[in-house]
Amino acid sequence: MTLLKVENLTMRFGGLTAVDDLSFTANAGDITAIIGPNGAGKTTVFNCITGFYKPTRGRIGLGALDLAQMSGHTIAANARVARTFQNIRLFPRMTVLENLIVAQHNKLMRASGFTLAGLFGLPGYRQAEKAAVEKAKAWLDRIDLLGRADDEAGNLPYGAQRRLEIARAMCTDPVLLCLDEPAAGLNARESAELNRLLLDIRQRDGVSLLLIEHDMNVVMGISDHIVVLDYGKRIADGTPAEIRADPAVIRAYLGEPEGDAA
Amino acid sequence: MPRANAAALKDAGIAGFVALMLAVPLVGFRTIEGPSGLTLQTRFDWVAYGVIAVFIGRLLLNVWPNTWRLRPQRAQQTSNAQHQTTMKLVALGGVGFAVALPFLPFADRYVVDLAITVLIYIMLGWGLNIVVGLAGLLDLGYVAFYAVGAYSFALGAQYWGLNFWEALPLAGALAAMLGMLLGFPVLRLRGDYLAIVTLGFGEMIRLLIINLQGFTGGPNGVSGIPRPSFFGFPFAREVEDGVMPFHELLGIEYSTQHRFIFLYFIILVLALITNAFTMRIRKLPIGRAWEALREDEIACKALGINPTNTKLTAFAIGAMFGGFAGAFFATRQGFISPESFNFLESAFILAIVVLGGMGSQTGIVIAALLLVVLPEVGREFAEFRMLLFGAAMIAIMVWRPYGLLSRRAPTITLGSGGA
Amino acid sequence: MEYFLQQTINGITLGAVYGLIAIGYTMVYGIVGMINFAHGEIYMIGAFVAVIVFTLLGMMGVTWVPAAVLIVLVTSMLFTAAYGWAVERIAYRPLRGSFRLAPLISAIGMSIFLQNYVQLLQGARVKSIQPVVTGAIPLIETGHFQVAVTYIQILIIVLTVLLMIGFSLLITRTRFGRAQRACEQDQTMAALLGIDVDRTISMTFMIGAILAAVAGVMVTLYYGVVDFFIGFQAGLKAFAAAVLGGIGSLPGAMLGGFLIGLVEAYWSAYFSIEYKDIATFSILILVLIFRPTGLLGRPDVEKV
Incomplete structure (x- = not known):
């Protein structure tokens, strides 16, 4: 079943066309990877899907919603699309636990009666906060950071920050999780752990994943479906095995000396 | 090390030359x-002293760089729990002292009056801290809300006969509404644009007050603002028939001191309410969202937090406390004029927040005490007050960009929180 | 019609002054990404140096006007540049890379410091000098109204245009200009390519100060009065001009300056002089709401 349907997506910055009439789909329950050489427009596609850019043209269908028409925070809040960033964006001076609680903001905001009930310490809000902490604890357990819950997020080692960012995105209860180069900067052991975590998210939480990645071990190891971009256009689309054998992909990666052959 | 010494000498020479360039026109001639x-009058002797002082100072800095140079520092690391216990004790002691202060033997009228001033700035600092310290929005026009609060009471009393207790909620509500009105269009702006727009806004309010002379009294201000009564019992020796003054109510001798002590307790309670509110709201989702916004707005958007609404609440709530403080200021002074609400006032409140360590409630108390009391102590240097104030702002930023107490207490922990 | 023309001339003159100050804001913002809050004070210092040097020249008996104006311009530019350099070195350089509000707060401190420094050294009273450049060219003469452009207005506008041309050449054609633009884009990369970033930033502050000094000299000649507080209002308006034109854009700063000057002149003439500052700030806020990047600024794509 199709979850995300990108149709004729085009994004121009002044004279530069970063994404050019791109169409692809991602199925519910799949791990879909977007790959391509540097500058192929992958992050721009992500920014369009998650509402940071308003596409020049095109439709991004998710269920009955068109994400291209929605802006900023409403995509995370209403369409339930969560994301992580290429250069990790945690709240560095807040604790690990607080990062996960902030992610549950909208739910807690309603529970706190938009602050009023919370100010007077009504039991409904206390319950909700307790549940939020339990959920955070469960995630901390899964990403192996339970012991560091009260440390500042900015003080965590790099790999742990990557995992925490994923857990934080998951705390928003998404249907689609978009990961922008989750394996960047991880060593072999950490990236194997990441693979397990992502598979586990799909299995246990039933969340579909969309990821941009250069690390081919991750891409080939876990994706069900791969979309290859070059110069903002789709040049191939298929299963890992099909992509590996696709001449257009090989040309894009190896045919140009300055291409990124990651 | 002759080469190192030569370099140090050369560097000090350059500094001396720059000092000469700076001093010749403005110091050398009056x-x-x-x-x-x-x-013109010449003062080349001053120039010479200044240049020599800079040369020697720079030389010393170069020779012993580590002992002299101001370096940005971060708070030392002690355990969180330990730190929080200390802070709690300090806070309790502080409140206890504040309650007892008017009854201590040395607390004459001057001391109580000074303490009231300190408390006004503490309250303003705590109010602005919601905007700057928690939500990370640089507001350079906070004084506008203070002015609106003060004028709501002054004009409310003049035109509609409102008393202080009736005007207080009105002052807060008007200030908050104005905060929303301004905030709605401008809160999308980047940090420093916001700073300038709020600064312009503060100036606009002041100019409006000056120009709407028929309504606000213009540059002459409003006088005869009523003093607060003790829930209907006025502080006066002589009263009209049928009204019982405060001293008869308690059956004690009349003293002008009573009114000051009462004012002192009003502002103490107002300030403590501000503090309690902030402490509480920090632990609510909205408060956490403020801090998250300060840390990373883009990440907040990705988590579905509406940045505009979140900032707007911070802005409006901060404004509201400014309005309360303004109403109190009006009743305490009995006279207000636009000159009390200029940019320097905004800068002063901001300096308290920043010097205290943004986000730290205790830090703000220390900073307000320092900035209000020190100039009072060094009265003979009164004309250098603002000069030193400006220099101190620079020095503090260079030395401790994160303020005196920059330790942030987590709003929830697994150890003691909701778990 | 005649009245309108006269106001236009006055507005353009005023706008030229704002534009010259605005360039300093825009350049500094472009290269270090901060509002140099003390820039208005630099302009005020430029004006004070001008007053002092004029008085000195008068006491020494230099009466030939072109020579006097030239000497004043050069000395004011020189000394004010030293202030620009020192401000950056003392209050901003140690804070580079610190958290983002720190330099702005330090700048506010610097602004307060400089204001009081000048007040203490020179006194709080208004300083006035004799008119130096007098005379005007009448343009249109009707029965009761004369439209004229004074020599000083011509001097201000011509000098501003010349400086703008020279300045544009400096930024586009010289080694310093290249370094300056490179540092705006990416300081780390510029440093790796052998550009002395500290020096380039210092130069930027000095050039901004030099242009502000010219504005200060011109205002001294134009109005003949100066006090220690003029930097605050002028700085705020010039900043509004920089934002209006699109911060980071040099032609934008100039355009913004002229627009603000014209608004001020027309508003004073046709509505009320008391509300001219309110009008200026309102325009600033409106522009920021509807076109946050200003008139000539590049659209600002949020970096994610």
């Missing part, structure tokens, strides 16, 4: 307004 236009 313009005197004479009967036939300006004349």
Whole structure:
């Protein structure tokens, strides 16, 4: 079943066309990877899907919603699309636990009666906060950071920050999780752990994943479906095995000396 | 090390030369307004002293860099729990002292009056801290809300006969509404644009007050603002028939001191309410969202937090406390004029927040005490007050960009929180 | 019609002054990404140096006007540049890379410091000098109204245009200009390519100060009065001009300056002089709401 349907997506910055009439789909329950050489427009596609850019043209269908028409925070809040960033964006001076609680903001905001009930310490809000902490604890357990819950997020080692960012995105209860180069900067052991975590998210939480990645071990190891971009256009689309054998992909990666052959 | 010494000498020489360039025109010559236009007086001796001082100072800095140079520092690391216990004790002690203060033997009228001033700035600092410290929005026009609060009471009393207790909620509500009105369009702006727009806004309010002379009294201000009564019992020796003054109510001798002590307790309670509110709201989702916004707005958007609404609440709530403080200021002074609400006032409140360590409630108390009491102690240097104030702002930023107490207490922990 | 023309001339003159100050804001913002809050004070210092040097020249008996104006311009530019350099070195350089509000707060401190420094050294009273450049060219003469452009207005506008041309050449054609633009884009990369970033930033502050000094000299000549507080209002308006034109854009700063000057002149003439500052700030806020990047600024794509 199709979850995300990108149709004729085009994004121009002044004279530069970063994404050019791109169409692809991602199925519910799949791990879909977007790959391509540097500058192929992958992050721009992500920014369009998650509402940071308003596409020049095109439709991004998710269920009955068109994400291209929605802006900023409403995509995370209403369409339930969560994301992580290429250069990790945690709240560095807040604790690990607080990062996960902030992610549950909208739910807690309603529970706190938009602050009023919370100010007077009504039991409904206390319950909700307790549940939020339990959920955070469960995630901390899964990403192996339970012991560091009260440390500042900015003080965590790099790999742990990557995992925490994923857990934080998951705390928003998404249907689609978009990961922008989750394996960047991880060593072999950490990236194997990441693979397990992502598979586990799909299995246990039933969340579909969309990821941009250069690390081919991750891409080939876990994706069900791969979309290859070059110069903002789709040049191939298929299963890992099909992509590996696709001449257009090989040309894009190896045919140009300055291409990124990651 | 002759080479190192030569370099140090050369560097000090350059510094001395720059000092010379700076000093020659403005220090070396003083313009005197004479009967036939300006004349000049020379002060080259001052220039010489200044240049020599800079040269030697720079030389010392170069020779012993580590002992002299101001370096940005971060708070030392002690355990969180330990730190929080200390802070709690300090806070309790502080409140206890504040309650007892008017009854201590040395607390004459002057001391109580000074303490009231300190408390006004503490309250303003705590109010602005919601905006700057928690939500990370640089507001350079906070004084506008203070002015709106003060004028709501002054004009409310003048035109509609409102008393202080009736005007207080009105002052807060008007200030908050104005905060929303301004905030709605401008809160999308980047940090420093916001700073300038709020600064312009503060100036606009002041200019409006000056220009709407028929309504606000213009530059002459409003006088005869009523003093607060003790829930209907006024502080006065002589009263009209049928009204019982405060001293008869308690059956004690009349003293002018009573009114000051009462004012002192009003502002103490107002300030403590501000503090309690902030402490509480920090632990609510909205408060956490403020801090998250300060840390990373883009990440907040990705988590579905509406940045505009979140900032707007911070802005409006901060404004509201400014309005309360303004109403109190009006009743305490009995007279207000636009000159009390200029940019320097905004800068002063901001300096308290920043010096205290943004986000730290205790830090703000220390900073307000320092900035209000020190100039009072060094009265003979009164004319250098603002000069030193400006220099101190720079020095503090260079030395401790994160303020005196920059330790942030987590709003929830697994150890003691909701778990 | 005649009245309108006269106001236009006055507005353009005023706008030229704002534009010259605005360039300093825009350049500094472009290269270090901060509002140099003390820039208005730099302009005020430029004006004070001008008053002092004029008085000195008068006492020494230099009466030939072109020579006097030239000497004043050069000395004011020189000394004010030293202030620009020192401000950056003392209050901003140690904070580079610190958290983002720190330099702005330090700048506010610097602004307060400089204001009081000048007040203490030169006194709080208004300093006035004799008119130096007098005379005007009448343009249109009707029965009761004369439209004229004074020599000083011509001097201000011509000098501003010349400086703008020279300045544009400096930024586009010289080694310093290249370094300056490179540092705006990416300081780390510029440093790796052998550009002395500290020096380039210092130069930027000095050039901004030099242009502000010219504005200060011109205002001294134009109005003949100066006090220690003029930097605050002028700085705020010039900043509004920089934002209006699109911060980071040099032609934008100039355009913004002229627009603000014209608004001020027309508003004073046709509505009320008391509300001219309110009008200026309102325009600033409106522009920021509807076109946050200003008139000539590049659209600002949020970096994610």
